[in-house]
Amino acid sequence: MSTDGTTDARAGGDPLIEFRHVTRRFSSGRGSAVTAVDDVSFTVDKGEVYGVIGFSGAGKSTLIRLINGLERPTSGIITVLGHEVSGLSESKLRHVRSRIGMVFQQFNLFQSRNVAGNVAYPLRVAGWGKADRERRVHELLEFVGLADKAKAFPEQLSGGQKQRVGIARALAVKPDVLLADESTSALDPSTTGEVLRLLRRANEELGITIVAITHEMEVIRSIADRVAVMDKGKIIEEGRVYDIFSNPRDDGEVTFVGSALKDRPTPEDIGRIRQHTTGRLVTVSLKDSSAVGSVLGRAAEHGVAFEIVHGGMNTTKNASFGLLTLALEGEHHAVQRFVETMKAATPVQEVRDGEEVPR
Amino acid sequence: MIDTYRNLDWDYYGPELFDALGETIQMVVFAFAISAWIGLTLGLLLYTTRAGGLLANAPVFWTVNFLVNTIRPIPFIILIAALQPVTISMLGTGIGNTAVIHAMVWASSFGIARIVEQNLVTIDPGVIEAARAMGASRTRIIFTVILPEAFGPLILGFTFVIIAMIDMSALAGIVGGGGLGNFAIVEGYQRFRPEVTWLAVAAVIVMVHLLQILGNLAARKVLRR
Numbered sequence A: 001m002s003t004d005g006t007t008d009a010r011a012g013g014d015p016l017i018e019f020r021h022v023t024r025r026f027s028s029g030r031g032s033a034v035t036a037v038d039d040v041s042f043t044v045d046k047g048e049v050y051g052v053i054g055f056s057g058a059g060k061s062t063l064i065r066l067i068n069g070l071e072r073p074t075s076g077i078i079t080v081l082g083h084e085v086s087g088l089s090e091s092k093l094r095h096v097r098s099r100i101g102m103v104f105q106q107f108n109l110f111q112s113r114n115v116a117g118n119v120a121y122p123l124r125v126a127g128w129g130k131a132d133r134e135r136r137v138h139e140l141l142e143f144v145g146l147a148d149k150a151k152a153f154p155e156q157l158s159g160g161q162k163q164r165v166g167i168a169r170a171l172a173v174k175p176d177v178l179l180a181d182e183s184t185s186a187l188d189p190s191t192t193g194e195v196l197r198l199l200r201r202a203n204e205e206l207g208i209t210i211v212a213i214t215h216e217m218e219v220i221r222s223i224a225d226r227v228a229v230m231d232k233g234k235i236i237e238e239g240r241v242y243d244i245f246s247n248p249r250d251d252g253e254v255t256f257v258g259s260a261l262k263d264r265p266t267p268e269d270i271g272r273i274r275q276h277t278t279g280r281l282v283t284v285s286l287k288d289s290s291a292v293g294s295v296l297g298r299a300a301e302h303g304v305a306f307e308i309v310h311g312g313m314n315t316t317k318n319a320s321f322g323l324l325t326l327a328l329e330g331e332h333h334a335v336q337r338f339v340e341t342m343k344a345a346t347p348v349q350e351v352r353d354g355e356e357v358p359r
Numbered sequence B: 001m002i003d004t005y006r007n008l009d010w011d012y013y014g015p016e017l018f019d020a021l022g023e024t025i026q027m028v029v030f031a032f033a034i035s036a037w038i039g040l041t042l043g044l045l046l047y048t049t050r051a052g053g054l055l056a057n058a059p060v061f062w063t064v065n066f067l068v069n070t071i072r073p074i075p076f077i078i079l080i081a082a083l084q085p086v087t088i089s090m091l092g093t094g095i096g097n098t099a100v101i102h103a104m105v106w107a108s109s110f111g112i113a114r115i116v117e118q119n120l121v122t123i124d125p126g127v128i129e130a131a132r133a134m135g136a137s138r139t140r141i142i143f144t145v146i147l148p149e150a151f152g153p154l155i156l157g158f159t160f161v162i163i164a165m166i167d168m169s170a171l172a173g174i175v176g177g178g179g180l181g182n183f184a185i186v187e188g189y190q191r192f193r194p195e196v197t198w199l200a201v202a203a204v205i206v207m208v209h210l211l212q213i214l215g216n217l218a219a220r221k222v223l224r225r
Helices: A060-067 A090-097 A115-125 A130-143 A159-171 A189-206 A217-223 A241-246 A251-260 A267-274 A292-297 A332-345 B002-006 B010-049 B058-071 B076-082 B084-091 B097-120 B125-133 B138-149 B151-169 B180-191 B194-223
Strands: A017-027 A033-044 A049-053 A075-080 A100-103 A177-181 A209-214 A226-231 A234-240 A280-287 A304-315 A320-330 A348-350
Touching: A017 A060, A033 A060, A033 A234, A049 A060, A049 A189, A049 A217, A060 A075, A060 A177, A060 A209, A100 A159, A100 B125, A115 A130, A115 A159, A115 B138, A130 A159, A159 A189, A177 A189, A189 A209, A189 A217, A209 A217, A217 A241, A226 A241, A234 A241, A267 A304, A280 A292, A280 A332, A292 A332, A304 A332, A320 A332, A332 A348, B010 B058, B010 B097, B010 B138, B010 B151, B010 B180, B010 B194, B058 B097, B076 B084, B076 B097, B084 B097, B097 B151, B125 B138, B138 B151, B151 B194, B180 B194
Parallel strands: A049 A209, A049 A226, A100 A177, A177 A209
Antiparallel strands: A017 A033, A017 A075, A226 A234, A280 A320, A280 A348, A304 A320
């Protein structure tokens, strides 16, 4: 299946999900059309967490609904779990859907059923017997930590609890894929962490492949292995989360990564820093592999004194990186030699008064 | 006033009122037992066949919508008269309580259709999407998601319809039917005995209050608030 060479090399088998030149256009009367998804191609491999990030209106919701056939493509081919879902009828799709769980931004719990009833619903759809259903519901509620809420109704739960019920329901029939549609966007920061940890456990302990769409960088950073940045219906950047965070490239994405990374001083920060130092200001990249610390340790040997005036670290699922802003004081040539030494170890950028630090 | 009722010939009016009440209940129960199903089906059709609905189908939607809009606004007294040929061909007679029940079924079915539709559109489309995402069939979604999710409001809607049907049944006298309406007009109004009319009024009021209380209790239980 991976004949066009776009498949990520680290996965052994066929991709679980494959989009080939998929477009979804909505006609909105009076002849005008909106292209929600525009010639998108990507693959998701078994066992990975694939994040899609973008501003609202970027087409993420449509994209994720194309995977389980809630939306149909205008053109292009979508293969999920070996089935070409773009060509299946609504009734044939049901079989594929039963292997894909979905979690929603607004939880979408059945108000007419209690927690246990909500979790049992997909099991009923899949034709499980009563005893099996009860055992599985109990198991799932244990997994999400809500065993004591089985008889509660949705309106009696907090947002985080509702989403945990949503996750238990999505995991009920042991799906191969979990689709997370802005699963934490309606939650406050502390419950967001709770739900993200749960998604991560579903991925790590149950081996479920997850596709998560979000506008929150936090979500991508804490659970995704790979990320696609979506803007105006197109995927404008795709790669491993660490790479895309530490080396942002394209315009649409800079604003996104920038919104999440508070690691470089703003012009206002620089103005404030200038009140305390006259030294040369530089930013130094920190990565797991760079040995910035040992270079800084030898500053005195160069006759240079340094002060850390700004900095920020960011952590992804499996790596961290950041940026330090230093004020260097000393004889002009000594400072220059010291900067050259640092440049040998890690990228260094000049900080100019009143200007943004470029990425 | 009280004397008036004290002097009322209860041996005559008591059984008469009781019979009239029985006939009203009979007409409403029979008509509702039929129209509830027709109305529910039509309402579900309106809701599911609309654009973006589960069974989106423009021709079906527009046909049902047109039928509902055509029949529902006809004043009931005119509908009874207008339906005469249909009533006679279906039941062999155009008069009596059965003829009234027939007209009530027509009027209330289309009324219920609209009320069902109005209650169903308030369902969060997200829960239907969730059920679709789980692989539930459309039939299953209708019976296990759409109807249960709207059950509370539907109870209130049906209570409203039953009360409207008591109103309809009061016109039965027009085609020789009985019931409280006929009792009030024939025994009270036409014999210049307003206190007899008020007996019928009181019976209707008690009936409506009881129904509304029952409806509210049931809806409250289903909605858990």
